[in-house]
Every structure is written in C-alpha cells, then in structure tokens.
Amino acid sequence: MSDLGELYQEVIIDHSRSPRNFHELKEANRRADGHNPLCGDQISLYVLLKDNMIQDISFQGTGCAISKASASMMTESVKAKTTAEAAALFEKFHRMVTGEGNGMVNPAGLGKLAAFSGVSEYPVRVKCASLAWHTLRAALEARQATVSTE
Amino acid sequence: MRTVTNLHTAPRVTFDVQKVRRDFPILKEKIRGRPLVYLDNAATTQKPQAVIDTLTRYYSEGNSNIPRGVHFLSERATRNYEEARTTVKTFLNAAASQEIVFVRGATEGINLVAQSYGRTHVQAGDEILISEMEHHSNIVPWQMLCEEKGATLRVIPITDEGEIQLEEYERLLTPKTKLVAVAHVSNALGTINPIREIIAAAHLRNIPVLIDGAQSAPHLPVDVQALDCDFYVFSGHKLYGPTGIGVLYGKTRWLEAMPPYQGGGDMIRSVTFEKTLYNTLPYKFEAGTPHIAGGIGLGVAIRYVQALGLEAIAAYEQALLSYATEAITSVPGVRLIGTAKDKASVISFVLTGVHAHDAGTVLDHDGIAIRAGHHCAQPVMKRFGVPATCRASLSFYNTKEESDALVAGLHKVRAVFHL
Numbered sequence: 001m002s003d004l005g006e007l008y009q010e011v012i013i014d015h016s017r018s019p020r021n022f023h024e025l026k027e028a029n030r031r032a033d034g035h036n037p038l039c040g041d042q043i044s045l046y047v048l049l050k051d052n053m054i055q056d057i058s059f060q061g062t063g064c065a066i067s068k069a070s071a072s073m074m075t076e077s078v079k080a081k082t083t084a085e086a087a088a089l090f091e092k093f094h095r096m097v098t099g100e101g102n103g104m105v106n107p108a109g110l111g112k113l114a115a116f117s118g119v120s121e122y123p124v125r126v127k128c129a130s131l132a133w134h135t136l137r138a139a140l141e142a143r144q145a146t147v148s149t150e
Numbered sequence: 151m152r153t154v155t156n157l158h159t160a161p162r163v164t165f166d167v168q169k170v171r172r173d174f175p176i177l178k179e180k181i182r183g184r185p186l187v188y189l190d191n192a193a194t195t196q197k198p199q200a201v202i203d204t205l206t207r208y209y210s211e212g213n214s215n216i217p218r219g220v221h222f223l224s225e226r227a228t229r230n231y232e233e234a235r236t237t238v239k240t241f242l243n244a245a246a247s248q249e250i251v252f253v254r255g256a257t258e259g260i261n262l263v264a265q266s267y268g269r270t271h272v273q274a275g276d277e278i279l280i281s282e283m284e285h286h287s288n289i290v291p292w293q294m295l296c297e298e299k300g301a302t303l304r305v306i307p308i309t310d311e312g313e314i315q316l317e318e319y320e321r322l323l324t325p326k327t328k329l330v331a332v333a334h335v336s337n338a339l340g341t342i343n344p345i346r347e348i349i350a351a352a353h354l355r356n357i358p359v360l361i362d363g364a365q366s367a368p369h370l371p372v373d374v375q376a377l378d379c380d381f382y383v384f385s386g387h388k389l390y391g392p393t394g395i396g397v398l399y400g401k402t403r404w405l406e407a408m409p410p411y412q413g414g415g416d417m418i419r420s421v422t423f424e425k426t427l428y429n430t431l432p433y434k435f436e437a438g439t440p441h442i443a444g445g446i447g448l449g450v451a452i453r454y455v456q457a458l459g460l461e462a463i464a465a466y467e468q469a470l471l472s473y474a475t476e477a478i479t480s481v482p483g484v485r486l487i488g489t490a491k492d493k494a495s496v497i498s499f500v501l502t503g504v505h506a507h508d509a510g511t512v513l514d515h516d517g518i519a520i521r522a523g524h525h526c527a528q529p530v531m532k533r534f535g536v537p538a539t540c541r542a543s544l545s546f547y548n549t550k551e552e553s554d555a556l557v558a559g560l561h562k563v564r565a566v567f568h569l
Contacts, residue, residue: 004515008508008566017568039507040524040537062537064505065567122511 234449339488
C-alpha cells in the first residue's frame with residue numbers, strides 16, 4: 001500500500017474530507033466554473049481580485065478526493081498572492097503532477113502542494129488535480145466559458 | 151433476480167469456470183504484481199485464444215480484399231467473411247443472412263438506422279421514443295436526427311429501481327411516434343427490459359422498434375424473430391470478439407425501404423456519372439472495405455459462446471450475480487444503483503463518502519479493474535442524483551473468488567478514507 005499512500009497522502013484525505021474556503025464568496029469580482037467529465041467533478045471558483053492581488057478566494061462543488069483536496073489546498077496557497085505569483089505556482093504544480101522532468105521538479109516553493117507529487121504516477125488523475133488550477137486561470141483571465149479538462 | 155426458465159430442460163452440464171479461464175490468455179496477467187481481476191466486461195470483454203489465433207492467422211496466411219478478387223486468397227476471405235455472417239444469422243435466429251449488416255459496432259448500427267430510416271421516414275412534428283436509461287449512443291443519434299428534421303425526442307421515464315414505466319410508455323406511443331429505440335439490457339443499471347412487451351405495444355400501432363443489444367447479446371439468448379424487433383444492434387468486442395466490428399440486424403422490408411447509409415465501393419451494382427444502381431442487401435449498407443478479419447473473428451467468438459451455450463452462460467452469470475450482489479451490499483456504505491427484479495450481471499453502486507473514481511483507483515492498485523464514472527449514461531446518473539457510480543460487470547469467466555477480492559478491495563477503500 002506504500003505507493004497508494006503516496007497518492008492519497010493524509011493531507012489530501014484531510015482536505016478532501018474537510019475542504020477549506022468551501023463556500024460562496026459574496027464580494028467576489030471574478031468567477032469561473034470548471035468541469036472534469038471523466039470524474040464528473042464540478043467546481044465553482046470565486047475570487048476577489050484587487051490590484052492584481054488575490055485578496056480572497058473560495059470554491060464550491062463536488063468531485064473526487066483529488067480534485068476537492070487540490071481545490072482546497074490551492075485556495076490556501078494563492079490567497080494574498082499576485083496573479084503572476086499564482087500563475088508561476090500553477091506552472092510548477094503542473095510540471096510536478098504531469099511528471100515533467102522525470103519527477104525531478106523541486107517541490108521546494110510548492111509547500112503543502114508537494115503532497116500531489118504522487119499524482120504523476122496516475123496519468124488519468126492529472127486532470128482531477130489540475131481542474132481547480134485551470135479554473136483559477138480562467139477566473140483571473142475573466143473568461144466566461146466553463147472550463148473543461150477534456 | 152432473473153430465473154432462467156428452461157434451465158431444467160437444458161442439458162445439465164456443470165460450468166467449469168477454471169477450464170473456461172484457460173481459454174483467455176489475458177486472465178493470467180499480473181497487474182502491479184497482483185492477479186488481474188477483470189470486472190469491466192460491460193465496457194469490453196477479453197478475447198479467447200481462438201479469436202486471437204483467428205486474427206493472427208488471417209493476417210499471416212489469409213489477408214486479402216473481398217469480394218471481387220479473382221484469386222485464391224480473395225475467394226477464401228470472401229467465403230470466410232460470409233460464413234461469419236451466416237453464424238450471426240443463426241446466433242440471432244434472423245430469417246435471412248441479408249438481414250445481417252456488418253458495421254463497426256452498436257453505435258454505428260444505431261447511427262445507420264437514424265440516418266437512413268430517419269432520412270426517409272421521419273418528418274417535422276414526428277416523435278422518436280427512447281428510455282431514460284439509454285447509453286449516449288442510443289440518445290445522441292436520435293437527437294441529431296430530431297434536430298435535423300424538426301422532430302421531437304420523447305423519453306420513457308424509469309422507476310427508482312431502474313425499470314421502465316410501462317404505463318407511461320404506452321401513453322407516450324402516439325400517431326406521431328415514428329420509432330421506439332430501447333436497450334435490451336442497461337449498461338449502467340443492469341436492468342433487463344421487457345422488450346417483448348415493449349415491441350408488442352409499439353407494433354399494435356405499427357411503430358417499428360430498434361433494440362440496443364450491446365449488453366444483451368453477451369448474456370442472454372436472443373431470437374429476433376421471436377422478439378419480432380425491427381432492428382437489433384450489438385458490438386463484437388462486448389461479445390468476446392474484436393473491436394471495430396458489430397452487427398445491425400434489420401427486417402428485410404425495412405432494409406429494402408431504406409436508402410444507403412454511406413456511398414462507396416461494394417454498395418453499388420453499377421455506377422455511371424448519371425446514375426448509380428445500388429447493390430442488394432446487405433451490401434447496400436456496407437460501403438468500403440470492411441473489417442474482414444474482425445468479421446471472421448466475430449464469427450469465431452460467437453461459435454465459442456455457442457459452444458458454451460447461452461443458457462449455461464446465463465445460469466452461471468445469474469448465480470455469480472446473486473453471490474456478488476449480496477457480498478458487495480454487505481460492505482457498509484454501499485448503495486446499489488439499479489435494483490430491478492430482472493438484471494444481467496452488472497452491479498452499479500456508490501460508496502458513501504468516497505467518490506467512484508477514488509474507489510476505482512484504490513481497487514486498480516490491487517489489480518481489480520472496474521468502471522468508475524457515468525458509463526456514457528449521464529441522464530441515468532442525473533436520474534439517481536449521483537455524479538458517477540462504481541460498476542462491476544461480470545462475465546462467465548469471473549469467479550466467486552474474484553467477487554471476494556472486490557469486496558476485500560472495497561473494505562480497503564473505506565480504510566484509506568478513514569470510514
């Protein structure tokens with residue numbers, strides 16, 4: 001069960017069971033929806049953006065443990081970050097979960113998000129882990145359409 | 151649970167599952183060091199050695215185009231391909247071989263009817279009737295047709311158990327109804343639909359019926375003349391045959407009244423730039439070089455299934471279904487989706503507190519292959535208010551031990567998620 005434990009790390013189980021920032025954000029000035037047809041994951045993301053700074057962020061939705069935990073931990077990681085910092089974090093995160101660079105991505109700077117490194121061993125789950133991030137990018141770019149991982 | 155009524159009249163042969171398993175080389179595979187437990191048979195079935203050998207032999211010793219070759223190989227390939235058609239005809243008890251059209255699969259069979267029958271028989275204001283439990287392949291082709299023609303798609307509701315509401319069905323049959331299209335067995339719920347009654351009710355009003363047999367052909371004896379269905383489709387790969395080959399059965403009078411589906415080689419009798427004369431049945435619907443090896447392989451797969459006997463298969467699978475259903479529902483938090491009285495060996499369920507896809511990943515880690523998702527039946531998921539289900543679909547080569555492995559896996563899923 002060792003490598004299964006690498007995918008379902010305790011912090012991921014914890015966030016999937018008790019997601020943080022899991023509510024609607026009334027003051028939000030950016031909003032985007034994401035959909036992963038593979039799992040049926042559905043996410044609505046709310047962002048309060050001020051001077052290119054993510055002042056507040058929250059989400060609602062349903063999904064698998066990976067997608068829910070990823071959304072929860074993403075909201076914690078990008079709060080009080082600039083849009084450029086969030087984009088850089090996504091790039092790093094994406095390289096880690098897709099296994100780019102043969103797992104040599106330095107998890108330093110990713111903080112708790114490094115818990116998702118096990119996802120790279122499960123290619124079909126990469127979409128689950130990155131759904132919230134794609135949705136964030138859409139919200140920040142103020143795109144209207146629903147994001148799909150397909 | 152379904153009772154196989156003529157079990158006592160069928161020859162009493164004990165079903166030797168271990169012997170059967172030896173016919174399927176993939177069942178010896180190890181996944182991540184664990185024996186493969188393949189419970190995704192509603193998605194596709196594994197292939198017996200006889201089918202694998204047929205494909206290899208065809209390409210290494212018999213490859214040729216059909217049907218107009220003057221040389222030995224072409225003549226033999228043509229004969230073998232047509233023998234496969236005869237095998238299908240016998241398998242379905244069709245009245246004639248010309249009623250057996252080879253297609254890519256059940257999906258293409260439905261599209262063929264939607265496009266060809268639909269082009270000439272459906273007009274603005276008409277209605278096509280399907281059920282709430284259909285696979286997307288028996289929804290979307292009709293939606294496309296309705297959009298094109300200005301017709302309306304009507305849906306027969308199902309009960310909380312996952313059974314067609316027959317009174318509602320009868321109410322939905324009107325003079326506007328131009329075709330009824332329903333699954334024989336639901337891929338998402340396992341329900342065996344009362345198609346005999348469904349067909350009879352439609353025929354009282356002269357409405358033709360298409361049966362999606364993708365999930366019934368592998369599990370139940372099918373007699374298209376006794377059922378009196380107008381069209382019946384199935385896929386070879388769900389019946390232990392190759393992918394890319396399937397069958398559309400159609401009554402001669404319908405097939406003759408329908409225009410060709412695609413134009414090209416083999417579907418013509420003569421071509422000039424002014425006018426083309428179409429070929430006779432079934433070739434009118436078989437444009438282009440077909441999946442010759444696939445057709446021959448399907449014939450071999452059907453003969454394999456016939457040798458085991460569909461009555462014997464159904465009896466074994468029903469016993470396994472009862473055993474597995476009881477075992478799976480003993481796991482705390484399991485809720486079955488689809489509890490019809492009459493079911494084929496498909497068990498769809500949700501595990502409270504765990505998303506189906508997470509359960510699937512944990513099970514996969516132990517070499518247990520199930521399907522997790524919406525099973526290409528999103529309206530069914532919506533009907534039962536779930537985003538996805540876990541689905542274990544059983545074949546005659548599955549065992550009680552494999553069912554036990556699944557149950558042990560589900561307990562492990564609960565442990566991983568602290569339930």
